[in-house]
Amino acid sequence: MIKIDINKKLHGSNADMQLKVDLEIKENEFVALSGESGSGKTTLLRVLAGLEEAEGTIQVGSQIWQDSKSSLAPQKREIGFVFQDYALFDNMSVGQNLLFVNKDQNLCDHLLSITGMSELKKRSPNTLSGGQKQRVSLCRAMMKRPKLLLMDEPLSALDPYMRSKLQREILTLHKEFGTTTIMVSHDPSEIYRLSSRVIVLNQGQIINDGSAKDILLKTTGSAKFSFKGELLEIVKVDVIYIAIISIAQQLVEVVITADQAKSLSVGSIVNVSTKAFSPTITL
Amino acid sequence: MNILVAKVINIESVDSLNIVNFTLEDQNLSMMSLDLDENVKVGVEVELSMNPSHVAIAKEFSGTLSYSNQLKAKIVSLENGELLSSVKLLVNGSELESIITLNSSKKMNLQVGDNVTLLIKASELSILRVL
Numbered sequence: 001m002i003k004i005d006i007n008k009k010l011h012g013s014n015a016d017m018q019l020k021v022d023l024e025i026k027e028n029e030f031v032a033l034s035g036e037s038g039s040g041k042t043t044l045l046r047v048l049a050g051l052e053e054a055e056g057t058i059q060v061g062s063q064i065w066q067d068s069k070s071s072l073a074p075q076k077r078e079i080g081f082v083f084q085d086y087a088l089f090d091n092m093s094v095g096q097n098l099l100f101v102n103k104d105q106n107l108c109d110h111l112l113s114i115t116g117m118s119e120l121k122k123r124s125p126n127t128l129s130g131g132q133k134q135r136v137s138l139c140r141a142m143m144k145r146p147k148l149l150l151m152d153e154p155l156s157a158l159d160p161y162m163r164s165k166l167q168r169e170i171l172t173l174h175k176e177f178g179t180t181t182i183m184v185s186h187d188p189s190e191i192y193r194l195s196s197r198v199i200v201l202n203q204g205q206i207i208n209d210g211s212a213k214d215i216l217l218k219t220t221g222s223a224k225f226s227f228k229g230e231l232l233e234i235v236k237v238d239v240i241y242i243a244i245i246s247i248a249q250q251l252v253e254v255v256i257t258a259d260q261a262k263s264l265s266v267g268s269i270v271n272v273s274t275k276a277f278s279p280t281i282t283l
Numbered sequence: 284m285n286i287l288v289a290k291v292i293n294i295e296s297v298d299s300l301n302i303v304n305f306t307l308e309d310q311n312l313s314m315m316s317l318d319l320d321e322n323v324k325v326g327v328e329v330e331l332s333m334n335p336s337h338v339a340i341a342k343e344f345s346g347t348l349s350y351s352n353q354l355k356a357k358i359v360s361l362e363n364g365e366l367l368s369s370v371k372l373l374v375n376g377s378e379l380e381s382i383i384t385l386n387s388s389k390k391m392n393l394q395v396g397d398n399v400t401l402l403i404k405a406s407e408l409s410i411l412r413v414l
Binding site: 237 | 297298299300317332334337411
């Protein structure tokens with residue numbers, strides 16, 4: 001069990017806010033941390049890693065990482081940290097980057113083989129692609145066999161194909177090493193595929209905590225197919241009205257009644273939904 | 284998803300709204316649609332699709348209904364679940380599925396071999412692709 005009860009004043013872009021997180025995470029849980037930028041996600045990870053100070057306590061298993069009296073140094077906390085920008089040592093080879101953390105040659109080879117990187121062990125990181133660099137960074141984070149793996153949007157700079165490959169590798173490592181993982185992510189498919197629990201932060205506070213499906217499936221009433229969009233225009237045709245709505249870089253048209261046409265105003269954010277029985281799927 | 288191959292025989296339009304009529308051998312279908320693909324023209328063959336849960340069944344029906352699409356069909360199989368019933372039907376040689384509640388299926392005493400009428404609203408019919 002990981003018990004987190006911390007408090008920290010943050011200087012947000014608009015106003016100062018309080019990061020206030022009281023949370024228990026089970027061992028081996030895969031937690032996705034979501035929320036708008038500036039909501040305190042990265043700060044929370046950095047506090048857990050000991051890279052930033054905060055008031056309160058952090059307990060991992062029977063070990064106290066932080067309380068009112070003391071704070072364990074980052075290198076003494078059993079964590080792995082994966083950053084969005086890789087943060088590799090370019091003057092060392094791939095293998096040396098891993099061995100820098102822990103001199104375990106067998107573990108190094110094992111990790112490189114799981115991620116299909118064995119051939120690149122002697123290469124310098126700056127000769128690698130983004131996906132390969134992030135694999136090195138992930139392997140390096142696992143070299144300490146961390147109790148807690150922290151990842152800050154590790155895949156957001158990668159293309160969709162590379163993302164889904166790395167998602168599978170992250171899940172393999174998470175299971176094999178039995179770590180508890182906290183990953184900042186905004187991608188619903190990634191959150192759904194990887195996490196067993198989603199925590200949503202807003203203005204430094206937890207506003208939602210549950211399974212990916214409960215939190216990400218946007219529903220109103222019995223509709224299971226629901227999207228938020230901006231109402232761009234309402235056009236009258238014959239006796240019906242057509243609402244033109246922009247959803248995720250696409251336009252959709254929805255037939256509405258005269259009453260609805262009167263009550264809706266152009267520019268407002270609307271929910272477009274239908275029951276799970278209505279849509280059809282084609283390739 | 285249900286698919287029927289039919290030929291476009293008429294298109295009526297008002298602004299971006301269209302009513303498209305199709306023929307399927309001796310039976311006719313019609314579809315309500317917003318803007319049509321430019322390839323949808325009189326004379327072309329299309330694949331029409333409709334969701335099984337949007338296909339209703341009428342048996343020994345008399346009277347009139349607003350359903351634009353009333354297709355003669357024969358039941359070829361019935362699969363009853365705990366709550367729903369999946370009814371497979373043959374319409375001019377094509378197999379369609381209707382998903383109705385088990386209650387309805389029992390109430391109507393639907394049996395394999397029954398001649399029934401399929402009911403599909405014009406707004407529930409769509410063109411999957413132009414052939």
